Amino acid sequence: MHEEHVKAMVNQCTVAKLLGIEVYEVGYGIARGRLAMRAELLNMFGMPHGGVLFTFADQVAAACGNTLGKQAVALESTIHFVKPARGEKELLAEAVLTHASKSIGRMDVKVTTRNGDAVALMHQLFFIKEKEHEVPPSEHI
Numbered sequence: 001m002h003e004e005h006v007k008a009m010v011n012q013c014t015v016a017k018l019l020g021i022e023v024y025e026v027g028y029g030i031a032r033g034r035l036a037m038r039a040e041l042l043n044m045f046g047m048p049h050g051g052v053l054f055t056f057a058d059q060v061a062a063a064c065g066n067t068l069g070k071q072a073v074a075l076e077s078t079i080h081f082v083k084p085a086r087g088e089k090e091l092l093a094e095a096v097l098t099h100a101s102k103s104i105g106r107m108d109v110k111v112t113t114r115n116g117d118a119v120a121l122m123h124q125l126f127f128i129k130e131k132e133h134e135v136p137p138s139e140h141i
Helices: 003-011 014-019 050-068
Strands: 021-027 030-036 070-081 090-100 104-113 118-132
Touching (some): 003 021, 050 070
């Protein structure tokens, strides 16, 4: 799978654009992203909204799952909010593939502050479709 194609695909997602999520690095079974925090993404207590954190982790997970060369979609996600991220200007996320069979994969996603403090931990199961990604000819090596 061409990493630049996966990055472009997930970064063109309208929800990711709306929230300001950027996936900046992908490789087979791994993806990293960042989210610049702003007032619109905070809850009533001044911390990143749980739904924003979930969506951020899910978007980076989507990049990771789709590095396997076939279309991948989430089956189940569980997130644990482990530390408030009040006052953070940017959050980071890393998704790592921990298992892949022909049709099912599993990954762990860790959302952190720029100092590396864990904010949220996600476990995701995903379905690997039989259909391969259609990489435009200009992206073939």
